[in-house]
Amino acid sequence: MREDFLHYIWQYKKFDFSNLTTVSGEAITVVHTGQYLQQAGPDFFNAQIIIGNQKWAGNVEIHVKSSDWYLHQHEQDNQYNNVILHVVWEHDVPIFRNDNSVIPTVSLKSFVSKAVLQQYLALATPKSWIFCESQIRLTDTFVLKNWLERLFFERLESKAVPIKILLTATNNDWEAVLFYSLAKNFGLNTNGEIFFKALQSIPFSVIRKESFEVQNLEALFFSQLDLLSETAEDAYAKDLRGRTSYLTQKYRLKKTWVEPVQFFQHRPDNFPTIRLAQLAMLYHLQQNLFAKIIAAASMNDLYELLNSGVSAYWENHYQLDKVSPAKKKRLSKSFIDLLVMNTIVPLQFAYAESLGKEISESLVQLLQTIPPEKNIVIEKFANFGITAESAFETQSLLQLKNNYCSKGRCLQCAVGVHLLKE
Template identity: 65%
Template sequence: MKENFLHYLWKFKKFDTLNLKTSNGQEITIISVGQFLELAGPDFFNAQIIIGNQKWAGNVEIHLKSSDWYVHHHEKDAAYENVILHVVWEHDTEVFRKNNSEIPVLELKNYVDDAVLNNYQRLLTPKSWIFCEKQLREVDDFVLKNWQERLFFERLERKSKAIYELLEETNNDWEAVLFCMLAKNFGLNTNGEVFLKIAQSIPFAIIRKESFEVENLEALLLGKAGLLDADKEDNYFKDLKFRYFYLLHKYQLDSKSEGQVQFFKHRPDNFPNIRLSQLAHLYHLHQNLFSQINSVCSLNMAYELFQLSTSVYWENHYQFDKESPKKVKKLSKSFIDLVMINTIIPIQFAYAKSLGKETTEDLMAMQAEVAPEKNAIIDKFDSFGIKAINAFDTQSLLQLKNEYCTGGRCLDCAIGMELLKKSS
């Protein structure tokens, strides 16, 4: 049994509240269970309880055993001086305040119905993947959809943390933050962190100044990726390398590369040199990209904005010195979908939040236009009866699995709570 189950029992009064007595035999009447704030200090604040003939207002602390009070050293913490009731599953020792007055104890195991316990044990019995996998189909669609909305915005909040950190680093330059976010996005999972470091290593003012000459942008990006370090006979390579060292000198930039980019296991169109060339062309075509990104209100607008390809050289090359059949390497719709999921919508959310604007409905509608992502987590949910029809669904399911299912946080999850209610 986990302590959060006791929090659930107390918060929702899932026990016999009519016949409560302390471990010393005094009658207990609960007027208010208090507020569960999940902060440092007692578990429930501002509860109101009648013990015997005395009405008390204060805090409630919850533990599996009474002795946990001393295990957690609450006797030394002034924050626990105002605890009026110690709620435990098993009472194994008396607990005293600093002034030696005894704290009343409620031993919950004497008042919880077997059906509630059995349902909790059924839910928390280990399964092959997640605890509720055999019960997911029982969850009401209304509960699931409302929970998905909450999960979707929790995921956006998590993504926003990285955005706000970048804002601090760039002195609140949203254009610079967007450049960093896009760079990471263009690097995908394998090269995303290296691409981000590359973007962070080049002051955005330089990107803005050099954006009128796309070869200069490409030289900066490829050079910082370590792709111009070797010596090659290729004339385009030589030109980019010359431009790179000229720009390093011009702007007094550090010459070291920002990490090793990976080609292995990538399809040729996802090679880091191809993606960096496309990123250079994006900033060559759009000098005020942030305002355009912020005005995107549909997937089609994103498709139009990201209509771009590489330098002409890369149309018949995947690597320097090796010619290949000609192919114009445009951004695919599936790639732009990822940009929408991982950059456009998070940037719009964070920016609107910074201005105090409400955009929840618009963002959900845009995310719902995007095709569902394909990965092992989404496939697994599908096998248990939860089918994702768009990226709104997949983003919420990823949040559910990563932040709730993996950590066994069933009692913090609307699905877990609904399943407990159904059988109790």
């Protein structure tokens, strides 16, 4: 038995409340179960209950066993002084207030039907991937649609948190926040954190000043990530090393130690050298990029804005000193889609929030124009009857899997609650 199931039973009155009694035999009438706020303190606030002939208003605390009250040390916490009813599955010990009066207790074990328990067990029994995999396709379309929209904004809120932290660290410089956030996403999952930490050692004011020469940006980026090999002997590598020496002294730059970037298991177009060269070219071509991104009205605007390639040297190189067949190496639409999903939309959301503007609908519409992501999570949902039509839905499904399914939070999930009700 899990406590969240008891929360569900109490919140939705999935018990025989017409014959409810305390463990001491007093009749209980539940006028209002209270507000389920999921915060510190009692589980349900401002409940209204009649015990015997006395009406009570206060809070309700829920545990699997009565003795959990002492296990959680609630007797030492003043937040629990206003508990009017202790709801448990099993009653094993009496519970007292600070004034030694007994807190009325109800044991739900005697008032929950076998049918409700069977529904819960059917949902809560581990499956091959998610708990409701055999039932999720039965979810009402309206319920699922609304839940996915809520999950999308929940995901946006979580992505906005590091943006706000970075904003504080950069003295509210939105252009700097965009650059460092893009740097992380240019590094993808493998090198993202490494790019982020290393390039943060370059003040964005330096990026602004040196963006008129793409080679200066490349020198700065490659140097901070230890990619300027001393053994590379071609003219371009020597030129970058010379620029690095000058720029490091000019701006008194210091390196932040980070682990080496990874080339292994990457396609050549995703090599960290190429992604850094593309990032350098983007900031060489686009001054005031943040302002332009905020002004962009559609994905076509963003595709045009982010459509950068690499400098001439990198068109026939993947690594320093190693010539390869010539290729333009422009950012692909699929890569720009990732940048929009993971960097630009969260940034637009956080920026609008800082101004008190509401742009939720436009963000949803923007992501609805992007094709659905292709990954194992989305493929699995499709196998169980939930097919995503756009990036808006894939972002929502990723939030569902990572924050609910993988954590067994079925009873905080609209799908789980719906299936139990059915």
